Each structure stands twice: as structure tokens, then as C-alpha cells.
Amino acid sequence: MRFNVRFLQTGAKADAARHLEDLQSSPEGRTIMHPKMSHYLVHLDDLDTRAANILKQNMLSIGGEVSLPRNVFEFKGETASAIISGTRRQFKTLIPKLAYQPFGLRTLQAELIALFDSLDASEHGRILKLHGREYGLSEATLVMGILNITPDSFSDGGQFYERDRAVEHALRMVEEGADILDVGGESTRPGAEAISEEEELDRVIPVIEGIRRSVEVPISIDTSKSGVARLALDAGADMLNDVSALRIDLGIAELAAERAVPLCLMHMLGMPKTMQVSPEYGDLMGEIIAFLRERAEAAAEAGVEPGNILVDPGIGFGKTVAHNLEILRRLQELRGLGYPVLIGPSRKSFIGRVLNLPERERLEGTAASVALSIANGADIVRVHDVKEMVRVAGLADAIVGKPGK
Numbered sequence: 001m002r003f004n005v006r007f008l009q010t011g012a013k014a015d016a017a018r019h020l021e022d023l024q025s026s027p028e029g030r031t032i033m034h035p036k037m038s039h040y041l042v043h044l045d046d047l048d049t050r051a052a053n054i055l056k057q058n059m060l061s062i063g064g065e066v067s068l069p070r071n072v073f074e075f076k077g078e079t080a081s082a083i084i085s086g087t088r089r090q091f092k093t094l095i096p097k098l099a100y101q102p103f104g105l106r107t108l109q110a111e112l113i114a115l116f117d118s119l120d121a122s123e124h125g126r127i128l129k130l131h132g133r134e135y136g137l138s139e140a141t142l143v144m145g146i147l148n149i150t151p152d153s154f155s156d157g158g159q160f161y162e163r164d165r166a167v168e169h170a171l172r173m174v175e176e177g178a179d180i181l182d183v184g185g186e187s188t189r190p191g192a193e194a195i196s197e198e199e200e201l202d203r204v205i206p207v208i209e210g211i212r213r214s215v216e217v218p219i220s221i222d223t224s225k226s227g228v229a230r231l232a233l234d235a236g237a238d239m240l241n242d243v244s245a246l247r248i249d250l251g252i253a254e255l256a257a258e259r260a261v262p263l264c265l266m267h268m269l270g271m272p273k274t275m276q277v278s279p280e281y282g283d284l285m286g287e288i289i290a291f292l293r294e295r296a297e298a299a300a301e302a303g304v305e306p307g308n309i310l311v312d313p314g315i316g317f318g319k320t321v322a323h324n325l326e327i328l329r330r331l332q333e334l335r336g337l338g339y340p341v342l343i344g345p346s347r348k349s350f351i352g353r354v355l356n357l358p359e360r361e362r363l364e365g366t367a368a369s370v371a372l373s374i375a376n377g378a379d380i381v382r383v384h385d386v387k388e389m390v391r392v393a394g395l396a397d398a399i400v401g402k403p404g405k
Helices: 013-022 027-037 049-061 088-100 105-124 163-175 197-214 226-235 251-259 284-301 321-329 331-337 349-355 363-375 386-400
Strands: 006-010 039-048 065-067 079-087 127-130 133-136 142-148 180-184 219-222 239-242 263-266 309-312 380-383
Touching: 006 105, 006 284, 006 331, 039 049, 039 088, 039 105, 049 065, 049 079, 049 088, 049 105, 079 088, 088 105, 105 331, 142 163, 142 386, 163 180, 163 197, 180 197, 180 239, 197 219, 197 226, 219 226, 226 251, 239 251, 251 263, 251 284, 263 284, 284 309, 284 321, 284 331, 321 331, 321 349, 321 363, 349 363, 363 380, 363 386, 380 386
Parallel strands: 142 180, 142 380, 180 219, 219 239, 239 263, 263 309
Antiparallel strands: 006 039, 039 079, 065 079, 127 133
16 A cells, blocks of 8 residues: 655745744744744545544644545545645654554555655755766756757757767857756657667767767766666766666666666656657646656665666656646655656747747747746756756756855
């Protein structure tokens, strides 16, 4: 039994701390008041209706609330979703009580503990280790420059297909401030056909070698094939970015564990060839979070250290325009997973449809998406227009209170 617990929203903890500091309250007073001022909404699925009654009574007794479907107590033993609403202090009071309760509430206790532990770890700042350097993700948002070595990618397909031009463009992105370069040799645009491992290797390995000979910037390899990933790491790559989230080749995780390198797992509904054929969700964020949690657990079971796992909600991968906008609006809900969040809205079709613009005229739409992603908790933004997005990220970081690079 699992409840897929997740935050619907988190209280403005940083703002509460700032207000208490401005008030010049004592350190002891801040410790007391902080839990009372940080409010959380926690959504859970498949709650036994008998457990729902117990949970509701417990939260009501300490000043919190549990919202349930209409007529839930007439469900006669079925399950339902619920939203627990309370301050951090109230959750701290509730959680120990669940250890002594029936109908799955002891399992819920464990999931709530893990949820808040993950949030705490996220708020205190994750460290991403790349190419011999530690990046404090609470200090500044990292900008990942996109390098597609393909003839058919949706935005820049064919533009950097030739090796020397690809390396030249990579070096230009480094000069413009890219923290990471993401090299991909297989298009994942909607309707894209898969290519052979040999062809993918022919595209990416010479470029990675060329980049590594010139600069020390971290390189990510965007692939779902462990054979490509292994040779890319041998050539100088430092990170694995798998849009299939290990569904095509679990060997990607085994390789990440063996080499102790970061691994990004992305949500995608189906595969590129079919992902945009009428994508539907019953609970968009709930399904994305459940998927990413399960794939991260698969990576961990293969030996990947939790500190080396990143997640990506997959903007444009099996989503409608409305789905993409909702993900950006609710991105902070991914923070409860406890992993750094990477997001790639750059030049995506949802921007074109909202603004009625072609790929080459989506700079401002990308900038708005990047800024709001950072405001909602993104740690890494994957972009085509590095110079401009480095500036956007710098200002967005200043607004949300990150100290900067």
C-alpha cells in the first residue's frame, strides 16, 4: 500500500523567516514561531475511508483539517483521496500518533516522515557534484545549454550537425555562461523515429571529445542507451540525462552507479513517436510525481546514490498546452520528492501556441517560463539561448533570494 503523498503547496518558509528577522524577534522566538507560520497542504491517494475518519478527527483535535470527497463515509470500505491541511507544528504533532493507528495509517506515517525529510533536505540545499566541482543548488540556478547534434530536432535540427560547428557552438555557450552542456544525438521531438546505437555514437562522441579538449565545463549526455552513455563518459561526459527514465535501458542506472555520476530522470507519457497523441491525465501532478518517485526508486535499487538523482517533469513530452502551463504553475510540488529539479521549457511548442509564434521567436516566452520555473523551485534550466537565459536566471535568483554564483 502506498499513498503517493505530495505537497500541493508549501508555506512561504523563507518569507516567514525574513519577517521574523525584520521583526527582530529573538532566536528562541523564531524557533517557536516558525512551525506555526509555515502552512502545508498534503495530498494523498487510496486512503481507507475508516482511516480517513481517524485522520480527520486527529487533525481537528490539534487545529488542522482533512478535506475529503463528499459522502466519503458512505463509501463502505472503499478508498478515497484526501488533503491534509496544517502548520508544520501540527504535522509534527500528528505524525507520531499515526504509529498506533490501523487501516494503513502506520504506512502513511512513514510516507509523511519521508516527505517532510525530503522537503527539509531540498530547502537546506542540495550539492550537485560535476567534473570535480561542487555546485550549491541553493546558491544559484544552473543553466544547461542544449547542443543537439541531430538533423531533425524541433528547434535547431541540422544547425550543429557537423562536428566542428557543434564544438564551436558549445564553446560559445560556455563563453555566454552555461554551467553545463547537454549533448544529444537522437531527436526526441514528437513523432521522432529511433536511431541505432552506432549512428548515435557517431554523432556525439567526436563532439564530446572536441569539447573536452577545449574546456572543463561539465558535459551531460542526453541518451537512453547505456552503450552510448558509457562511451560518452569515457570521452569526457560527467552526467547522464535519460528522457525515458530507465524504461528503455536500466543499464543507464547501473552505469550511473558504477561511475558515481548524476542521473536525470524525466517524465514522459509513452515514447516520442506517440507521446503527443491525445495525452490525458486524471491527476497531472499526482501522476508525474508518482512516476518520478517510482523511477528514482528503481535508480536507487540499481545502486545510484540518492544525492546523484535529479528529476524533470518533461515539459512537452506527452502534454498538452494546458498540461505544460499547469506544470510550470505547480512546479514547487516536485520539491517534496527531495531531488534537484531540472526543467526544459526552451522554445517549446506550448509557448508558440500561447503566443502564436514560430520556434525562432520564442525568446521572451522562454524567458517568462524560465523565470517562473526558478520562482517555483527549479534548480537547473535547460535552454537554447544561453546568454539571455543566464541573465534571466541571475535576476530571478536575486528575486527569490539565492545569493548567486
